[in-house]
Amino acid sequence: MSEPLAGRHVLVTAGPTREPIDPVRFISNHSSGKQGYAIAAACAALGARVTLVAGPTALTDPDGVVTVHVETARDMLDAVETALPADVFIAVAAVADWRPAQPSDRKLKLDKASFSSLPLVENPDILKTISRRDTDRPGLVIGFAAETHDVEALARAKRERKGCDWIVANDVSGDVMGGAENAVLLVTAETSEAWERAPKGVVAEKLANRIASALA
Template identity: 65%
Template structure:
């Protein structure tokens, strides 16, 4: 367990994102941490101390002037007894108070008194996050040595607006805590995982190509999530407008044939996750010069099939222990995914309906199709889908019994 016996003081701040604290407690305890929860008065308007206490398995602290707790200067005892203090969510108001050194409640007093590292997970409306006052608070707190995770981009639960301000997912916060405490080996430590992402571009002539609308966001997010769980990740990426994920070895390619060559060069691997939307066809021979309009009308494009990368690996001699494919469909989603599972030699197909805003969007709704059946997931930001899938991959690899 990566956080075994680490003492984490979790301050749950006010805001709708407070509900994420419940899952965060569970994730921390799964990794062996001892979690002491503190709730602000505002947090108690969103989640109950009873729920927090049940999940943490201990008392929930909330009042600075509690007669019993403060007989032995409880806020100092709590502050000094932690290996790490996490504030999630961290509101603009709380960040402003911290930057000004205000400790007018239990949470504030602990944050002033602690000698442990402090990790903040901000969550607020995008306009509040970008406000000059919040940016000043952020820079002050960073200068004081505090750590931050997030916020992420996405839709705000309370307003429906979209932008930067969503709280980091619980697994992201856990990964940040592991990194701070130097315990981040992760459940995928020692594993090599191959991921493909993005589209491929198949040349027609020097200025045109065949492609699709894949942004690469989901594949890149999966590569990053696997790396945070300790895996050595090789990402083979088609042309995307995204930065390479941190702590990931990224190979850039253009065409399907280049992607297959890079995939084969990256083997062997413990698992392979084929997220890339590879073009099914390419030109039989791309033109050496730009094809010009002529009086005879549009030219005929002679297409041939591209290599099937998923099937090549899924039934190949160097097949990883776990092969995961993606099925992007606009109709008959589950039927097509089940057929792909068998035809391609995969263990798992992540099926998503792309008839809406998935291609290029920030959220996804997926179903996991395996020989055991279908598992439906709710609509989530692509980062959350990636975190959940990375944990599922870790579980499945552990169940194979292979070292």
């Protein structure tokens, strides 16, 4: 079997993050982790050494992959930076953009006033942080963009804003979140390429092969 990613370290994030409000409530994003896990497995199948930094999911750790389990966005960024250096970084995780400024260590009683004025602070931007590192930046940094409209325009804007090399954009207005299939648009500095809807494992294999070609 060909292993075109042999000798390469691929770092992948997957799943959501959970930002605690109190011991029983949290802020999060919809994400099953299926696409990120599939990408990690596909890169490992091509011979890569793969580190998967995963938020809370119900999935089984992929075979042949080092999986690091985290909860919050700050935990995820710490784990990603600890795993560097890497040849490729693929930010698939649906990281919560905001977190409560002061999580309570006791369950908050249901009071509309307390929740309507819950102070929030911005979470670290993991993709942008890794894309703009001065040292040990991976040679290929790939972000994901979950959009519900104007997919290509928003993906191109995100690629510029984050400083990454590629964006894999998908329209999540249907059943993509948690579903078994995905249809994506691969956006680079020069081109955009629409991939037909397919099982997430097939999308992962196609992306892994495209990465191998880019690094060859």
